Amino acid sequence: MPIQDNKIEAEMNRGFLQVMVLLALETPMYGYMMIKFIEEVGYSVEENTLYPMLRRLEKNKWISSRWDEEHGRPKKYYEITEEGKLIRKKVLAIRQIQNRVITKLFKGVKNG
Amino acid sequence: MPIQDNKIEAEMNRGFLQVMVLLALETPMYGYMMIKFIEEVGYSVEENTLYPMLRRLEKNKWISSRWDEEHGRPKKYYEITEEGKLIRKKVLAIRQIQNRVITKLFKGVKNG
DNA sequence: TGACATACTGTGTGATATATAGTATATATA
DNA sequence: TATATATACTATATATCACACAGTATGTCA
Numbered sequence: 001m002p003i004q005d006n007k008i009e010a011e012m013n014r015g016f017l018q019v020m021v022l023l024a025l026e027t028p029m030y031g032y033m034m035i036k037f038i039e040e041v042g043y044s045v046e047e048n049t050l051y052p053m054l055r056r057l058e059k060n061k062w063i064s065s066r067w068d069e070e071h072g073r074p075k076k077y078y079e080i081t082e083e084g085k086l087i088r089k090k091v092l093a094i095r096q097i098q099n100r101v102i103t104k105l106f107k108g109v110k111n112g
Numbered sequence: 113m114p115i116q117d118n119k120i121e122a123e124m125n126r127g128f129l130q131v132m133v134l135l136a137l138e139t140p141m142y143g144y145m146m147i148k149f150i151e152e153v154g155y156s157v158e159e160n161t162l163y164p165m166l167r168r169l170e171k172n173k174w175i176s177s178r179w180d181e182e183h184g185r186p187k188k189y190y191e192i193t194e195e196g197k198l199i200r201k202k203v204l205a206i207r208q209i210q211n212r213v214i215t216k217l218f219k220g221v222k223n224g
Numbered sequence: 225t226g227a228c229a230t231a232c233t234g235t236g237t238g239a240t241a242t243a244t245a246g247t248a249t250a251t252a253t254a
Numbered sequence: 255t256a257t258a259t260a261t262a263c264t265a266t267a268t269a270t271c272a273c274a275c276a277g278t279a280t281g282t283c284a
Binding site: 007010011014030031032033035047048051052055072073074075076 | 229230231232233234238239240
């Protein structure tokens with residue numbers, strides 16, 4: 001086990017996963033579909049992380065859902081709400097500020 | 113109170129604060145000094161967030177400390193270790209991947 | 225028929241940001 | 255010289271979330 005690595009990766013995921021989901025849900029998607037989609041764009045989420053998160057975001061009214069019972073197995077489609085878009089804007093702004101801070105601090109680092 | 117805002121800001125801080133501290137501690141600094149420094153570069157940390165974090169990072173051996181008892185009030189100076197530099201590299205790499213994913217997903221968003 | 229992909233639910237745990245509270249010294253100012 | 259403010263740090267308690275672990279059940283293909 002290299003140092004304490006999984007732990008810090010989980011920590012780095014916090015916040016980010018929400019941002020990613022709020023961006024992805026510009027297009028309606030159901031959970032499993034999203035897991036695959038996220039892999040396609042070069043990241044990954046655990047099922048047991050994503051599903052609870054979707055429920056949380058819906059509880060916050062940042063995303064909404066509807067069941068599709070008509071095409072094979074039932075699927076729960078989620079989509080971002082207007083409120084969700086406001087939050088998305090906000091968290092993206094926070095990210096940008098953070099990135100600027102990192103860039104600034106990184107200049108002081110020898111052979112980054 | 114707009115929506116649930118403080119909560120999400122705290123969430124966005126997770127992971128990021130470590131990155132920021134590991135970058136800042138390229139130059140030795142004590143806690144209080146760091147709080148001021150972080151404000152100067154355009155962010156902010158709570159005392160009750162930073163101090164426990166410094167102890168945690170030290171416990172992980174990502175930073176080391178020494179007391180300066182010689183100039184007025186005792187101050188605990190922290191500095192990044194070699195192991196800390198490895199972690200820093202790693203978390204910065206994660207951040208970059210995340211930023212790329214965000215950029216990619218953002219292209220699908222109308223009037224971001 | 226049986227393996228694997230699909231699609232989701234539920235419980236428990238650990239890490240950490242922060243709220244809240246407190247200690248104590250140094251320095252400025254009235 | 256009293257007192258407010260800045261400095262510098264410690265301690266406890268709480269809530270949230272990522273993920274480990276466990277499970278249900280349907281669809282599909284060899």
